[in-house]
Amino acid sequence: MMRMVRQNRSPRGLFDPYYCPDKLLHRDRELGLIDGIYRDSCQEDYGVNCLVHGISGLGSTVFSRYFLTKLTPKEFDSHTVYIDARRKDALEIVAELNDKIHRETNTPITIAFDLDVLWMQFKRTAAATEKKTVFVVDGIDETNEEIYSKLAHLSKEIRASTIGVLNSHDYRLLTKGPATKFAYDFEIPLDTYTQKQLYDIVRHRVEDTFPLGLTEEIVRYITDCVIEFDAGKPRTSIEALKALWPLATSGQEITSDAVRAATSRITSSIQEMDIMDTVEAISMNDYITLLVLESLAQHLMTYKTETYIDRQTLNELVMIKCEEQGVRFVPEDIERSLHTLIFQSVVFESGYSRNLLYVIAPPEILYDASLSLRRELSRRK
Numbered sequence: 001m002m003r004m005v006r007q008n009r010s011p012r013g014l015f016d017p018y019y020c021p022d023k024l025l026h027r028d029r030e031l032g033l034i035d036g037i038y039r040d041s042c043q044e045d046y047g048v049n050c051l052v053h054g055i056s057g058l059g060s061t062v063f064s065r066y067f068l069t070k071l072t073p074k075e076f077d078s079h080t081v082y083i084d085a086r087r088k089d090a091l092e093i094v095a096e097l098n099d100k101i102h103r104e105t106n107t108p109i110t111i112a113f114d115l116d117v118l119w120m121q122f123k124r125t126a127a128a129t130e131k132k133t134v135f136v137v138d139g140i141d142e143t144n145e146e147i148y149s150k151l152a153h154l155s156k157e158i159r160a161s162t163i164g165v166l167n168s169h170d171y172r173l174l175t176k177g178p179a180t181k182f183a184y185d186f187e188i189p190l191d192t193y194t195q196k197q198l199y200d201i202v203r204h205r206v207e208d209t210f211p212l213g214l215t216e217e218i219v220r221y222i223t224d225c226v227i228e229f230d231a232g233k234p235r236t237s238i239e240a241l242k243a244l245w246p247l248a249t250s251g252q253e254i255t256s257d258a259v260r261a262a263t264s265r266i267t268s269s270i271q272e273m274d275i276m277d278t279v280e281a282i283s284m285n286d287y288i289t290l291l292v293l294e295s296l297a298q299h300l301m302t303y304k305t306e307t308y309i310d311r312q313t314l315n316e317l318v319m320i321k322c323e324e325q326g327v328r329f330v331p332e333d334i335e336r337s338l339h340t341l342i343f344q345s346v347v348f349e350s351g352y353s354r355n356l357l358y359v360i361a362p363p364e365i366l367y368d369a370s371l372s373l374r375r376e377l378s379r380r381k
């Protein structure tokens with residue numbers, strides 16, 4: 001089947017933290033919610049405040065920006081103001097709000113450096129607008145709680161709306177006290193993505209950015225790793241794509257080694273545990289498990305573009321090895337060995353199909369370890 005190839009690919013989708021895809025995937029429920037809340041407030045002419053939150057890296061920034069920059073201009077006749085408040089102090093936040101509302105409403109600004117003066121200016125201009133305004137304050141946390149609730153209260157007063165965006169950690173801290181709780185009317189918790197949804201997001205980003213695309217296998221492998229080790233956060237998968245981007249654009253072949261390197265930061269907890277020790281411990285007197293691991297690693301070493309091996313291929317490879325070694329081949333033994341290897345996190349099953357197996361450690365290391373341990377076992381016999 002022909003795949004539709006999108007024109008105008010650009011690396012922005014990987015490198016710009018404010019990049020907004022043309023379509024926000026798998027956020028229909030949440031977009032419907034915020035759209036409905038804002039629509040009601042426009043129709044009845046009152047201000048409404050929302051908190052958007054989710055685990056960090058899940059997509060709360062892109063969600064709020066999508067609503068503000070793509071939906072609001074299309075569906076509502078409102079001014080929009082976005083500020084990223086993370087690591088800024090109260091003065092910087094108010095100065096930026098003031099600056100943006102003046103630009104948005106085309107009103108001349110008077111230079112000021114005093115927090116109260118700036119706030120008064122901001123308040124006056126924000127209150128004088130004819131249209132409603134949507135403020136998005138991204139990355140709110142405890143440090144400037146006072147300013148955030150002050151803005152939320154002002155919004156209500158002037159029939160504007162404020163959307164506070166924060167990660168789950170800051171959300172727990174902020175909503176312990178009453179100030180934030182009272183200032184906001186609604187909450188929009190963002191759902192975590194399923195494997196399939198994360199895959200769609202990664203796939204979409206690859207189509208948007210990579211000049212020659214990436215194979216399905218790579219996209220799947222990144223998704224598998226992010227779901228297994230990082231709670232399915234899209235941000236981590238975009239980081240992995242970023243690492244692959246220079247290779248892809250220079251025309252180099254993207255091998256499974258490159259993909260493992262790109263995802264190594266996510267899987268480092270696994271890599272840090274001494275793989276040799278684990279293999280040694282599970283293979284004490286277990287010749288067949290070593291043989292299975294050896295065959296699996298050897299296959300992945302030989303076929304550098306393959307990140308997975310399927311069970312059928314593995315069975316055949318083990319069968320050949322058994323013959324070479326004069327060992328009886330028992331399929332149930334292979335299943336049992338695989339079970340152990342998977343249980344000990346030496347081998348992993350793909351979330352897409354149990355039939356597909358992958359490793360996190362370099363196959364060379366697994367191969368050397370299993371081969372030398374197996375030889376030692378033979379010697380002892």
Ligand SMILES: Nc1ncnc2c1ncn2[C@@H]1O[C@H](COP(=O)(O)OP(=O)(O)O)[C@@H](O)[C@H]1O
Nearest residue numbers: 024025056057058059060061062201234235238
């Ligand atoms: N539903 C989605 N569709 C497309 N891209 C998404 C979606 N959700 C998250 N992303 C992407 O995931 C990355 C992380 O999102 P971001 O909004 O920066 O996370 P957060 O602010 O929650 O830490 C961004 O590159 C964003 O574009």
Ligand SMILES: [Mg+2]
Nearest residue numbers: 060061062138
């Ligand atoms: Mg963010």
